[in-house]
Amino acid sequence: xxxxxxxxxxxxxxxxxxxxxxxxGKQYLADQYDKEQAILRHAxxxxxKGQNVxxxxxxxxxxxxxxxQQGIITDEEFSKKKAELLAKM
Numbered sequence: 001x002x003x004x005x006x007x008x009x010x011x012x013x014x015x016x017x018x019x020x021x022x023x024x025g026k027q028y029l030a031d032q033y034d035k036e037q038a039i040l041r042h043a044x045x046x047x048x049k050g051q052n053v054x055x056x057x058x059x060x061x062x063x064x065x066x067x068x069q070q071g072i073i074t075d076e077e078f079s080k081k082k083a084e085l086l087a088k089m
Contacts, residue, residue: 039067
């Protein structure tokens with residue numbers, strides 16, 4: 001009987017740990033989605049204003065810098081996107 005209880009507790013603990021791991025994975029994906037959406041919202045605002053996204057590269061870099069400072073995008077993501085934008089100039 002005690003062995004059954006111990007096994008049951010172990011199964012419950014493993015299940016909880018698996019659930020936490022899955023939640024963290026889903027949270028990471030949600031964070032990535034939020035980052036992409038922030039960039040797309042910025043591009044959409046510029047399009048609504050009648051501006052060409054490529055014409056406003058310094059503003060895009062500034063916006064990316066703000067996202068980086070807020071922790072929405074990483075330093076690595078900022079540097080990569082900044083290099084891509086500068087290559088378009």
